[in-house]
Amino acid sequence: MIYRDRRDAGEQLALRLSEYAKRDDVLVLALPRGGVPVAYEVARVLNAPLDIFLVRKLGVPGHEELAMGAISSGGVRVINADVVDYLRIPARVVDTELRELERRERLYRGARTEPDVSGKTVILIDDGLATGSTMRAAVEALAQQNPARVVVAVPVSAPETCDEYRMGVDEIICAQTPEPFMGVGMWYQDFSQTTDTEVRDLLAKAEREISERRLHQMAHME
Secondary structure (H helix, E strand, O other): OOEOOHHHHHHHHHHOOHHHOOOOOEEEEEOOOOHHHHHHHHHHHHOOOEEEOOEEEEEEOOEEEEEEEEEEHHHEEEEOHHHHHHHOOOHHHHHHHHHHHHHHHHHHHOOOOOOOOOOOEEEEEOOOEOOOHHHHHHHHHHHOOOOOEEEEEEOOEOHHHHHHHOOOOOEEEEOOOOOOOOOHHHHEOOOOOOOHHHHHHHHHHHHHHHHHHHHHHHHHHO
16 A cells, blocks of 8 residues: 555554554654654544654764764663774764754754653654664663653554564554565655654644643533
């Protein structure tokens, strides 16, 4: 099946996540930018709050293909100390990347505070998995914030990547694992780039909608 766009993919993915609907412990986190339209639809169907989880992979300066760690939302640092010490990489390299991550956090989230994931069931969403390296860094960083359960959910994935993840998270849901895979964008009719404005608008819309639903529920309880 080829999805019309990321929103269609999110609607289809939500069907696979119905057991997490209307639960107070569930939080949907999207990897920006492409994961946000997918996650918005999932959060809407599940009646769960939506936020973003930013992660930046850290490459060795001059040899970026050699990973030395990652940083993520919440100021979490996952650093390969052996690589950093052996190559004598200065701390300012990480600090520079951290400032860029904080800039993007402010751009997307504005004045809203970061979500508390401790004790929560976190559904981590992207628009697809190819090599899975960004998602892998996100999972590792998220684990340091003590969620109760981590669920990775994507509309489409390379079969081998989906299989690799089964040993690393509490649950992984890959709605499709086509063979041959050929890339995430091949499984979308519209795979145009998600803009920063769209990310901000969807996060704000999701927050309004969850607040309205809670007020509606409270009114019916009175």
